Amino acid sequence: MKSALIATGCAAALLLSGCGEEGGKTVRADGTMAPGSELKVGERAVVPFSDAGKSGTIAITVKSVEIGPKEDLAKFKDKGEGSLPVYVRMVIENVGGTDLADTSVSVRAVDPNGKGTKVIMAGGTPACKGETAPATFTTPGATYETCDTEGVKDGSEVGGVSFVEGDGYKDDPVTWKK
DSSP states (O other), X not given: OHHXXXXXXXXXXXXXXXXXXXXXXXXXXXXXXXXXXXXXXXXEEEEEEEETTEEEEEEEEEEEEEEOOXXXXXXXXXXXXXXXXXXXXXXXXXXXXXXXXXXXXXXXXXXXXXXXOSOOOOSOBTTBOOOOOOTTTTSTTOEEEEEEEEEEETTOOOOEEEEOOSTTTTTSOEEEEO
């Protein structure tokens, strides 16, 4: 009985504090992932979001991070020379229920040490076009799937991706590791 009361008291203290930590992931008082949190590919992160003059709260689940073939960059001609595409497949959920139709979520590829790959891809490829949020992305629980094309230097490895948009994430991103 005494241990049950202690556990209940600890849970109440955690709820009252408005924040908690779970396996390297820290949640802020507003329920969003704290800057600097690390997740594994496949895990969901709730983050504040703004794009195209709209803002709200979304959840990002990075489903996979894969290096694509060099031939997928043929349309970039010389600009793609020495690079490989990185395909980041994600599920985006509207958590806050604000109108986020026609917005676009992007992440950045990172190396195995968590540093940026310094290769930026402007536009997708036929294998990973990148979808904007549909017109119905205006209610809590609305979801869509998208693919973001990033890049890595030929011969390098990709260690995951990071979300650098919004409050505090630019200098201390939320990162999904492979």
